[in-house]
Amino acid sequence: xxxxxxxxxxxxxxxxxxxxxxxxxxxxxxxxxxxxxxxxxxxxxxxxxxxxxxxxxxxxxxxxxxxxxxxxxxxxxxxxxxxxxxxxxxxxxxxxxxxxxxxxxxxxxxxxxxxxxxxxxxxxxxxxxxxxxxxxxxxxxxxxxxxxxxxxxxxxxxxxxxxxxxxxxxxxxxxxxxxxxxxxxxxxxxxxxxxxxxxxxxxxxxxxxxxxxxxxxxxxxxxxxxxxxxxxxxxxxxxxxxxxxxxxxxxxxxxxxxxxxxxxxxxxxxxxxxxxxxxxxxxxxxxxxxxxxxxxxxxxxxxxxxxxxxxxxxxxxxxxxxxxxxxxxxxxxxxxxxxxxxxxxxxxxxxxxxxxxxxxxxxxxxxxxxxxxxxxxxxxxxxxxxxxxxxxxxxxxxxxxxxxx
Numbered sequence: 001x002x003x004x005x006x007x008x009x010x011x012x013x014x015x016x017x018x019x020x021x022x023x024x025x026x027x028x029x030x031x032x033x034x035x036x037x038x039x040x041x042x043x044x045x046x047x048x049x050x051x052x053x054x055x056x057x058x059x060x061x062x063x064x065x066x067x068x069x070x071x072x073x074x075x076x077x078x079x080x081x082x083x084x085x086x087x088x089x090x091x092x093x094x095x096x097x098x099x100x101x102x103x104x105x106x107x108x109x110x111x112x113x114x115x116x117x118x119x120x121x122x123x124x125x126x127x128x129x130x131x132x133x134x135x136x137x138x139x140x141x142x143x144x145x146x147x148x149x150x151x152x153x154x155x156x157x158x159x160x161x162x163x164x165x166x167x168x169x170x171x172x173x174x175x176x177x178x179x180x181x182x183x184x185x186x187x188x189x190x191x192x193x194x195x196x197x198x199x200x201x202x203x204x205x206x207x208x209x210x211x212x213x214x215x216x217x218x219x220x221x222x223x224x225x226x227x228x229x230x231x232x233x234x235x236x237x238x239x240x241x242x243x244x245x246x247x248x249x250x251x252x253x254x255x256x257x258x259x260x261x262x263x264x265x266x267x268x269x270x271x272x273x274x275x276x277x278x279x280x281x282x283x284x285x286x287x288x289x290x291x292x293x294x295x296x297x298x299x300x301x302x303x304x305x306x307x308x309x310x311x312x313x314x315x316x317x318x319x320x321x322x323x324x325x326x327x328x329x330x331x332x333x334x335x336x337x338x339x340x341x342x343x344x345x346x347x348x349x350x351x352x353x354x355x356x357x358x359x360x361x362x363x364x365x366x367x368x369x370x371x372x373x374x375x376x377x378x379x380x381x382x383x384x385x386x387x388x389x390x391x392x393x394x395x396x397x398x399x400x401x402x403x404x405x
Contacts, residue, residue, distance in 0.1 A: 001111040001393065003029060006120040007040035008092060010048040010065055012057055016232035016267060017312045021140055021187065022116050024209050028386030030060055038063040039101060041092060043070040068094040086173040087166055092119040098126055105130035112136055112393055118143050121177040134396055137181045142191050144171035149306030150236060183396040185389060188333025204392045207333060208312050209382030210319050217321030219369035221298050221362040227262055227355065228297035230290060231313050234268035237306045245303040246281060249348045254280055256356040262301065265293050299323045299358055299365050304330035315380055318372035323365040325354045335379055341371040
């Protein structure tokens with residue numbers, strides 16, 4: 001098959017959730033012998049120089065980056081209040097991107113055009129007009145649900161009101177967009193079930209996949225466990241969760257676990273964290289080797305309160321044999337067994353108790369980490385996931401008699 005991927009950000013480098021999810025699909029399709037072409041938005045928020053992309057990657061994917069200004073314009077944001085259009089989505093509409101897409105579609109024939117995230121759906125009409133390709137929406141999240149949770153947690157009235165407006169228009173757009181594509185590949189079973197309530201198109205769950213052999217498991221703990229978090233902090237749910245942990249959970253944790261230190265790694269650390277003067281929080285920032293960082297630590301604490309989709313950093317920590325302490329929101333999309341291969345701590349009391357228990361008995365983390373690695377090998381091997389995606393492509397092909405749930 002010849003597959004065109006439209007990406008809302010460059011999939012290379014795969015240094016945070018979205019690009020990692022995209023790149024696992026790209027790598028898997030190439031490994032399975034299919035042709036891949038990438039057309040990606042290149043913005044100030046996630047900017048990549050083409051010269052920094054390895055030549056081998058360029059050759060395999062034909063990646064092209066189109067500069068799109070996604071910065072928030074106060075006047076446009078204000079005027080949007082008087083429309084029913086989604087400001088979240090409208091920022092991704094670009095004449096340059098559309099022109100290059102049409103040029104590409106008129107020059108080459110594709111079997112599938114895969115839209116990486118909702119923000120690429122404004123181009124569906126252009127694809128229909130210039131191609132006979134099947135259109136698949138790769139839904140990394142239920143986008144409006146992220147913002148519903150953020151609005152609910154926002155305390156300042158005017159900000160909450162504005163975010164609620166954005167959420168309402170985004171929800172309306174998202175639910176309407178589902179019917180414009182030929183199939184939807186959600187990243188979790190929960191998201192797939194949600195989409196089925198509102199959409200008649202074929203829907204499947206295709207989670208984030210890894211190659212287990214690329215992750216060296218290290219479950220053994222030497223001395224006291226080292227607790228960590230790794231994730232990009234320009235994703236609002238990450239920052240929200242870390243702030244909650246530091247404000248609400250950390251004080252009680254320090255009482256129960258003398259010497260506790262929370263090691264934070266990831267891109268785009270906000271100023272309130274980099275200037276935080278707390279001996280119990282070690283703000284490291286971006287690390288040169290994420291796998292090495294995880295290997296050197298023992299227990300991931302992922303205190304997510306909002307968000308949708310699957311937590312890629314949780315999957316990767318589990319692939320390295322690490323115990324993960326998280327909320328039910330954080331574990332959404334992972335086929336876990338509670339207390340067997342992950343620890344669910346729904347509130348601050350449970351989170352404090354989980355940390356205290358592991359600190360006093362590190363063998364708990366060893367056992368759970370080993371079971372987590374087994375789960376990844378059995379369920380999240382990328383080769384198995386790509387095989388399901390290819391079957392889905394075949395299912396939605398016009399005239400296909402394949403039935404797939």
